[in-house]
Amino acid sequence: IEAVSKEDHVEIHIRGSGFLPLMEQDDSSLKVVYRLVNTFGGNLTIHMQEPAFAACLAIPRFEPITVLVIDDNTDAIAVMQRYASDSRYRIVGTSDPAQVLSQISDVCPKIVVLDVMMPALDGWELLGWLRERPSTRGKPIVVCTILPQEQVALALGAAAFLRKPVSRQELLAMLDRLSGPE
Numbered sequence: 001i002e003a004v005s006k007e008d009h010v011e012i013h014i015r016g017s018g019f020l021p022l023m024e025q026d027d028s029s030l031k032v033v034y035r036l037v038n039t040f041g042g043n044l045t046i047h048m049q050e051p052a053f054a055a056c057l058a059i060p061r062f063e064p065i066t067v068l069v070i071d072d073n074t075d076a077i078a079v080m081q082r083y084a085s086d087s088r089y090r091i092v093g094t095s096d097p098a099q100v101l102s103q104i105s106d107v108c109p110k111i112v113v114l115d116v117m118m119p120a121l122d123g124w125e126l127l128g129w130l131r132e133r134p135s136t137r138g139k140p141i142v143v144c145t146i147l148p149q150e151q152v153a154l155a156l157g158a159a160a161f162l163r164k165p166v167s168r169q170e171l172l173a174m175l176d177r178l179s180g181p182e
Helices: 020-025 027-039 074-083 097-107 123-132 150-155 168-179
Strands: 002-005 009-017 043-049 052-060 065-070 089-094 111-114 141-145 160-163
Touching (some): 065 074, 065 168, 074 168, 089 097, 089 168, 111 168, 150 160
Parallel strands (some): 065 089, 065 111, 111 141, 141 160
Antiparallel strands (some): 002 009, 043 052
């Protein structure tokens, strides 16, 4: 078994012998494998010549999707980071509104999650500011707050609304919806 990293995909090469009779018996499993690989944008080629066997599995390389979470509560950021730990999302958080501009420049988030109840800054004003800045204008902003103000958030330009406390399933479903297929 050998893995080779390419620019946009990873190739896994498998070579051996003695697999041929097993594979000929279970053709339906092989069809399922082909469909699964194709579903994820990969490619599988198999060469069988008694007694040798060679296969190459090429799968796309996925980069994590960066999400900037702006919340004065560091525990809320940590929870979202834990929720996203085994997903395609990388949560970067800031609890200091003064760092928002540098964080946006540094991490280039695809999605921003914003708490609007922060002591040092009006989150609604920050939402408007993010909607106007060229670096975040086209990016979806999710308002995530304990306040029951979904309509206000959407009217002020938020792409989505999450009410705290947020479950892992709710967070990941929202991020999936906003980021689209990868």
